[in-house]
Amino acid sequence: MQTQHYEITVHAPAEVVWETMLDDATYRLWAGAFYPGSYFEGSWLQGSEILFLGDNEDGTASGMVGVIAEHRPHEFVSIEYRGQIVNGIEDTTSDDARAIAGTHENYTFTEADGVTTVSVDIDVDDQYAEMFAEMWPRALLALRDLSEAEAHTRGQHPVDQEG
Helix, strand or coil, X not given: CEEEEEEEEECCCHHHHHHHHHCHXXXXXXXXXXXXXXXXXXXXXXXXXXXXXXXXXXXXXXXXXXXXXXXXXXXXXXXXXXXXXXXXXXXXXXXXXXXXXXXXXXXXXXXXXXXXXEEEEEEECHHHHHHHHHHHHHHHHHHHHHHHHHHHHCCCCHHHHCC
């Protein structure tokens, strides 16, 4: 097990980056770097269970089971993993599930003069380290682009102004 660190600078206020990262619609866009169609079910509020999922070809979901260990709006959120979802079934007792139980994924948002640094610290099993080393930078670039677009349009999109 190792802890990986990733960081990106975003030209947008922390509130905008936070909302872009954790909002259902935009989460699906940047998290697609990990698995196309990625989504979450649950809440980002402290103490809440949250599932990170992707649909399999047979229509069942697979992913991770977590709980929000800490939640400080626009500053910090910590996910503690409890297990996994395999073909639609929650698993917290297999060897694979126990191997990730207690691991964390932490997001820190630090703003200075309207520019936000997003830092990600994630506990990763050695066998997945290389995969995440490729995926996280792509995901953070997508998050940056989405956040900067949100900041630029101030949440107003042409489609919102029609009809």
